[in-house]
Amino acid sequence: CLARLLMSWAIVPEALIGYSLGEYVASVIAGVMSTQDGLRVVAGRARLIDQLPCGAMLAVPLAEQEVVPLLGEKLFLAVCNSPKLTVVSGTEEAIAELEVTLQQKEMVSRRLQTRHAFHSPMMEAAYGEFVKLLQTVELKEPRMAYLSNLTGSWIKAEEARDVHYWARHMCQTVRFSAGVEELL
Numbered sequence: 001c002l003a004r005l006l007m008s009w010a011i012v013p014e015a016l017i018g019y020s021l022g023e024y025v026a027s028v029i030a031g032v033m034s035t036q037d038g039l040r041v042v043a044g045r046a047r048l049i050d051q052l053p054c055g056a057m058l059a060v061p062l063a064e065q066e067v068v069p070l071l072g073e074k075l076f077l078a079v080c081n082s083p084k085l086t087v088v089s090g091t092e093e094a095i096a097e098l099e100v101t102l103q104q105k106e107m108v109s110r111r112l113q114t115r116h117a118f119h120s121p122m123m124e125a126a127y128g129e130f131v132k133l134l135q136t137v138e139l140k141e142p143r144m145a146y147l148s149n150l151t152g153s154w155i156k157a158e159e160a161r162d163v164h165y166w167a168r169h170m171c172q173t174v175r176f177s178a179g180v181e182e183l184l
Contacts, residue, residue, distance in 0.1 A: 003029050016146035017179050020079070020119070023149045023169065031143040032160045044133045045170060048126035055117025056095035058088045059110040060102065070098060076120035079174040080152075089117035123171040130170060134163035152178025 003013075003025065018026035021042060028038040057078060060067055067086045068077060074094035079087035088098060095111070102109045116122070141157040148155045150168060152175035159165045 013144065015183060016144060017176075017183055018146070018149070019176050020149065020174050023146075026146040027142070027155075027160060029144065030146050030155075030160075032140055033137055037137045041133060041137060041166070045126075045130060048129050048133075049116055049118075049123065049170075052116060052123065052125055054092065054115050055089060055120070055122050056092045057112040057114050057117060058095050058098060059112060060086050060088055060098075061107065061109070062086055070101065076117065076122070077173050078117070078119040080177045082177045082180075085177075087112065087119075089120035089122065091117070091122075119170070119172060119174050121171060127167045127171060130167045131163050134166050137163075139163070147179035147183055149174045149176065149179065151175065153182055 003016075007013075007029075013029075016026040016029055018024065024033075024038050024042055027033055028035050033041065059081075061084060062070075063084050064077060064080050064086055067088060071077065071088065071090075072094065075088050075090035075098060077086060078089035081087065088095065090098075099109055099111075139161040142155060142160050146155050147153065148159060150159075150165070150172055
């Protein structure tokens with residue numbers, strides 16, 4: 001709504017970036033999907049995720065290369081927010097263990113208020129059903145440049161129109177920091 005309001009005032013962006021679900025907003029503004037389809041996709045995604053096992057997420061003041069060695073089998077790099085801030089997803093138990101490890105190193109971390117391990121392989125059980133939902137949506141070539149959360153680079157037309165791109169978006173790392181760097 002804010003983007004549409006600004007655009008109605010002739011404040012039209014040259015490029016867009018969204019954060020996680022915000023990439024759906026960017027895709028709607030860029031004309032990849034209609035507003036109605038965007039809302040339907042986001043709502044359907046939420047319904048599918050709500051059926052998945054619970055998980056947890058933890059904001060960690062470490063760079064990607066510093067946090068990756070701490071992950072193990074039940075933790076995943078969910079978001080790269082900045083060069084020194086990441087978010088880890090995983091099982092409740094694994095996140096609790098990581099919190100203890102970080103406390104022992106006198107590092108502050110912060111639990112996110114969520115019941116699921118977003119942007120991780122823990123979302124993959126919903127992948128097939130989400131693809132089916134996306135196949136009911138007309139995905140068009142972007143009319144405006146925007147940055148991909150998956151690559152941290154400019155979205156390619158073939159990515160924006162690929163239902164599997166959007167399903168992977170649910171399961172893979174958000175590379176927001178790289179996107180902001182590319183935008184700048």
